Amino acid sequence: MGFEFLFRVDNLAIFMACVSGAVSILIYIYSIGYMSPYKNKVEFFALMSLFVASMMGLIFSNNLLLMYVFWELTAFCSFRLIGFYRKESDLWYADKAFLVTFFGASIMLAGIILIYINYGTLNFDLLRGTQVNNLIFALMLAGIFSKSAQLPLSSWLPDAGVAPSPVTALLHAAVLVKIGVYAYARFFSDVFIVSRGASVFVLGLVIVSSLVAALSALRENNIKKILAYSTISQLAYIFVGLIINTRPAISAALLYILVHSIAKAGLFLIAGIVEQKTHTKDLNSMGGLLQIMPVAAVSFLLCAFAIIGLPPFGGFFSKFFLIIAAADAGYNFASAMLIFTAVITLLYLLRLFNGIFLGEVKTKASGSVAITMNSVVFICGVLSLLIGLFIRYPLNFVNSVSAILGR
Amino acid sequence: MNIALFFTIFTWAIGGLVILYSFSFLKNKRNKLLYFALYTLTLILATAAFNTNDLVQFLVYWGSLLILLYAVLALDSFKTASKALIIVGIGDFCLLLGVAFLIVKAKTTSMADFIPLDTGNFINAAAFMLIALGAMIKAGIFGFHEWITDASQATPATTMAFLPGSLDKLLGIYLLLRAYLNFFTVRESLSVIIMAIGAFTIILTVFMALIQHDLKKLLAFHAVSQVGYMVLGIASGTLIGIAGGLFHMLNNAIYKTALFLNAGNIEHGTGTTELSKIGNLGKSMPVTFVCTLISALAISGIPPFNGFFSKWMIYQGLIPDKAGAFGTFKIIFLIMAMFGSALTLASFIKVIYSAFLSSKPAEQAQDVQEAPYLMRFAVIILSGLCILFGVFAYPMIIKPFFVNIFSSEMTLTGLWKPDIATGLILLALAIGCLIYALSRAASRSSEVFIGGETLKDNRVSGTDFYLTVQDIGFLKFLYKKADAGKLDFYKTLISFINAASYVFYYGIDRLMNFITNAAGKSVFVISAFLKSLHTGLLDRYVAWLLLGFIVIIGVLFKCLNCM
Numbered sequence: 001m002g003f004e005f006l007f008r009v010d011n012l013a014i015f016m017a018c019v020s021g022a023v024s025i026l027i028y029i030y031s032i033g034y035m036s037p038y039k040n041k042v043e044f045f046a047l048m049s050l051f052v053a054s055m056m057g058l059i060f061s062n063n064l065l066l067m068y069v070f071w072e073l074t075a076f077c078s079f080r081l082i083g084f085y086r087k088e089s090d091l092w093y094a095d096k097a098f099l100v101t102f103f104g105a106s107i108m109l110a111g112i113i114l115i116y117i118n119y120g121t122l123n124f125d126l127l128r129g130t131q132v133n134n135l136i137f138a139l140m141l142a143g144i145f146s147k148s149a150q151l152p153l154s155s156w157l158p159d160a161g162v163a164p165s166p167v168t169a170l171l172h173a174a175v176l177v178k179i180g181v182y183a184y185a186r187f188f189s190d191v192f193i194v195s196r197g198a199s200v201f202v203l204g205l206v207i208v209s210s211l212v213a214a215l216s217a218l219r220e221n222n223i224k225k226i227l228a229y230s231t232i233s234q235l236a237y238i239f240v241g242l243i244i245n246t247r248p249a250i251s252a253a254l255l256y257i258l259v260h261s262i263a264k265a266g267l268f269l270i271a272g273i274v275e276q277k278t279h280t281k282d283l284n285s286m287g288g289l290l291q292i293m294p295v296a297a298v299s300f301l302l303c304a305f306a307i308i309g310l311p312p313f314g315g316f317f318s319k320f321f322l323i324i325a326a327a328d329a330g331y332n333f334a335s336a337m338l339i340f341t342a343v344i345t346l347l348y349l350l351r352l353f354n355g356i357f358l359g360e361v362k363t364k365a366s367g368s369v370a371i372t373m374n375s376v377v378f379i380c381g382v383l384s385l386l387i388g389l390f391i392r393y394p395l396n397f398v399n400s401v402s403a404i405l406g407r
Numbered sequence: 408m409n410i411a412l413f414f415t416i417f418t419w420a421i422g423g424l425v426i427l428y429s430f431s432f433l434k435n436k437r438n439k440l441l442y443f444a445l446y447t448l449t450l451i452l453a454t455a456a457f458n459t460n461d462l463v464q465f466l467v468y469w470g471s472l473l474i475l476l477y478a479v480l481a482l483d484s485f486k487t488a489s490k491a492l493i494i495v496g497i498g499d500f501c502l503l504l505g506v507a508f509l510i511v512k513a514k515t516t517s518m519a520d521f522i523p524l525d526t527g528n529f530i531n532a533a534a535f536m537l538i539a540l541g542a543m544i545k546a547g548i549f550g551f552h553e554w555i556t557d558a559s560q561a562t563p564a565t566t567m568a569f570l571p572g573s574l575d576k577l578l579g580i581y582l583l584l585r586a587y588l589n590f591f592t593v594r595e596s597l598s599v600i601i602m603a604i605g606a607f608t609i610i611l612t613v614f615m616a617l618i619q620h621d622l623k624k625l626l627a628f629h630a631v632s633q634v635g636y637m638v639l640g641i642a643s644g645t646l647i648g649i650a651g652g653l654f655h656m657l658n659n660a661i662y663k664t665a666l667f668l669n670a671g672n673i674e675h676g677t678g679t680t681e682l683s684k685i686g687n688l689g690k691s692m693p694v695t696f697v698c699t700l701i702s703a704l705a706i707s708g709i710p711p712f713n714g715f716f717s718k719w720m721i722y723q724g725l726i727p728d729k730a731g732a733f734g735t736f737k738i739i740f741l742i743m744a745m746f747g748s749a750l751t752l753a754s755f756i757k758v759i760y761s762a763f764l765s766s767k768p769a770e771q772a773q774d775v776q777e778a779p780y781l782m783r784f785a786v787i788i789l790s791g792l793c794i795l796f797g798v799f800a801y802p803m804i805i806k807p808f809f810v811n812i813f814s815s816e817m818t819l820t821g822l823w824k825p826d827i828a829t830g831l832i833l834l835a836l837a838i839g840c841l842i843y844a845l846s847r848a849a850s851r852s853s854e855v856f857i858g859g860e861t862l863k864d865n866r867v868s869g870t871d872f873y874l875t876v877q878d879i880g881f882l883k884f885l886y887k888k889a890d891a892g893k894l895d896f897y898k899t900l901i902s903f904i905n906a907a908s909y910v911f912y913y914g915i916d917r918l919m920n921f922i923t924n925a926a927g928k929s930v931f932v933i934s935a936f937l938k939s940l941h942t943g944l945l946d947r948y949v950a951w952l953l954l955g956f957i958v959i960i961g962v963l964f965k966c967l968n969c970m
Contacts, residue, residue, distance in 0.1 A: 096924070099930060100927070155924075212915045215904070215908035215911040216911065218908040311467040327508055335504060335507060343496070343497055344908075346496045
């Protein structure tokens with residue numbers, strides 16, 4: 001039948017589980033400090049755990065239908081967590097996130113049904129190596145793009161910033177948006193084969209997505225929205241690697257997942273500290289926090305350098321290997337566009353740093369930062385640096401993953 | 408003896424002198440340990456960049472130097488540091504793309520195994536231009552220079568001498584040299600573009616330097632202007648031109664470091680480098696005066712100092728040996744370079760006069776002290792090198808280093824023989840003094856006759872020397888544009904990105920957001936309608952049931968009829 005309750009462990013799944021799990025643990029530790037003033041803590045941690053658990057289930061599923069079940073479970077968790085503060089205005093953003101991802105997922109369900117009708121099974125082992133037509137590719141892609149917030153289904157992610165900061169960090173770094181990336185790798189690098197024409201079209205789409213998001217980040221003034229646009233823009237890089245689908249490109253994309261998860265988690269958690277201490281998310285009404293929270297400022301710079309892709313941080317290697325892989329596969333224009341986007345990334349992240357930490361003090365920051373919070377963001381920053389300094393080890397890891405993928 | 412060793416030796420020599428100088432100069436800084444740590448780390452990473460044979464490793468060291476540059480500048484001003492990070496970062500990303508293309512084309516990352524690529528096809532040409540751009544932005548060319556002039560106002564003189572003054576030049580020119588010698592065989596048509604960038608950098612920034620009235624800012628403009636000569640020399644593509652560019656880079660590092668450190672001496676003594684606020688320092692700071700004079704003459708290309716020798720080599724490299732397609736351009740660039748040299752001299756005459764020879768301004772302290780021992784030591788060594796490398800250029804630099812690097816004997820047409828010429832110059836000076844002494848010429852000095860009026864302050868500060876230059880037609884236009892930031896390519900790029908961001912944000916992102924919101928809200932409208940049907944009244948539900956029943960019956964009947 002192909003509806004078996006089947007899990008399978010391979011290098012790709014291990015890699016994703018390690019990255020998601022490690023970052024989730026850091027976010028949990030941070031949450032202990034961050035959530036202490038709020039009510040409904042039991043609900044919060046229960047949902048967070050369910051969220052990560054369904055992510056793990058999704059990663060190890062060996063069956064499309066099983067994967068879909070976990071897929072919707074994460075959508076439910078994100079819906080509840082985004083609306084966690086129960087403010088009237090937040091609820092619409094929670095609904096929006098749920099509606100968009102559900103809309104994408106239901107289209108994907110149609111694709112899953114088509115696969116079942118055509119091939120008679122939903123088991124990955126039996127499906128491996130089948131060439132799917134462009135219709136199925138497009139249907140599956142709708143689900144993936146809605147989860148990973150690529151154009152045209154991207155607008156829910158910036159709005160989801162109303163959630164508590166650990167939740168946004170989890171959404172952006174460890175769990176939700178990475179599901180789309182993982183699914184793409186699982187479907188179209190591992191199991192199915194898609195036509196080159198279709199993938200070039202998708203390549204164009206993600207590059208536009210990346211550029212638009214990066215430019216939007218320059219216009220936005222809400223610090224969490226800026227970071228959200230940054231996520232959209234950076235996810236497009238990962239997609240580029242997966243779409244090119246050569247072994248070096250997949251290695252680079254996986255390395256990108258690792259680097260981006262840690263650095264982006266760090267940035268969101270710092271934004272959480274800033275938001276909690278200054279009670280604002282508006283870039284124009286803050287400033288001068290360097291003196292008040294130096295640890296956060298230094299960690300911010302470390303994470304930001306990793307996202308921008310400056311050596312010796314890990315982000316440099318993932319970006320550089322990706323560009324080389326793209327140029328090697330003949331996508332010269334694409335690699336030039338990615339570099340242009342990288343320059344814009346530099347501009348908006350520097351603008352964010354200067355806006356938050358430099359200039360004159362505009363808000364009164366109250367209270368000291370909890371040790372759990374400070375140490376977690378510092379660990380994120382240092383890890384971003386260490387990945388770059390000891391690039392050999394993560395590189396070996398991702399190479400062992402891409403050895404079973406790609407063509 | 409290879410190229411890496413040449414760069415390593417002089418990086419450490421000059422960097423070491425700057426650090427030695429800093430021991431004294433930065434003594435009272437609060438976070439002086441950070442300065443020393445960052446300076447040393449920069450030196451180490453630069454050495455690694457010069458010595459690595461692997462392109463990816465080179466990129467890592469090169470890029471890490473950008474982070475260090477940001478950190479060093481951030482010690483004094485985050486604003487300047489951000490600007491430097493953005494400008495040099497743009498260059499680094501260009502370089503990254505260029506190197507990616509290069510590696511893909513050459514199929515190796517080991518520099519020793521490179522077979523030079525012909526820049527005939529588009530990708531190779533793009534790779535070359537991107538790498539050259541990255542190198543030149545690092546060295547600081549016109550259009551990407553604003554952070555250097557900003558930094559001159561914000562950072563201590565040692566940072567200026569160390570990074571934009573010497574090390575950034577060494578790095579940028581090293582890469583450009585590699586691109587020309589190792590990576591590519593560059594077509595003339597591309598070289599001419601690079602040469603044009605060099606020539607315009609010389610002439611435009613030297614005009615900007617002419618009207619500055621702060622010593623460090625003036626030097627910063629010259630730090631940009633001098634890059635033009637090196638770029639011009641290397642892009643000339645002739646052996647003598649490339650060697651000249653390389654030698655000029657070394658010379659520039661020496662005299663520019665000396666000049667910045669002398670500015671540091673002046674700042675140490677008087678507390679300012681604003682030329683209108685200092686004067687008459689020749690008496691109280693004789694060592695600084697002599698050293699500044701020597702390095703100023705060197706930068707202006709006055710024989711027999713080192714600046715003249717390297718400029719002379721560059722000029723020779725520019726003279727086309729046969730009437731090629733771009734011969735006319737080369738001659739124009741040559742004239743621009745020579746004119747730039749004259750203007751450099753003009754701007755340094757202003758410096759020498761204002762700082763050392765003019766009468767003392769009222770706000771300057773009475774007892775200006777000469778700089779401490781260590782600081783004097785550093786500038787004396789550097790100025791000594793200016794003379795040594797000028798007079799003994801051939802035995803000290805060309806023969807031991809360049810003949811090996813370029814693996815060919817340097818045969819110069821019309822070779823300048825500095826040792827003999829210096830001897831003749833000294834001889835002429837001695838004879839002149841002798842004649843003056845023997846002739847016992849009478850001289851007389853007397854008070855100026857002013858008709859009994861009392862003159863208060865008739866001090867002439869040198870800062871206004873070239874104010875009239877600003878009113879010349881073309882230059883007036885230039886200065887106006889420069890004031891408005893129109894000549895700054897970096898600013899143009901930023902405003903282009905800003906304009907694009909408006910278009911894409913409102914045109915695509917907000918539009919998609921609107922559509923998504925409308926679609927999402929419509930779900931609630933539909934569900935509200937369906938909800939309104941659920942009234943909870945039994946008769947309504949019975950009516951719906953009946954309606955459904957009738958429809959089903961109708962459909963069934965229709966199907967029966969069909970069969």
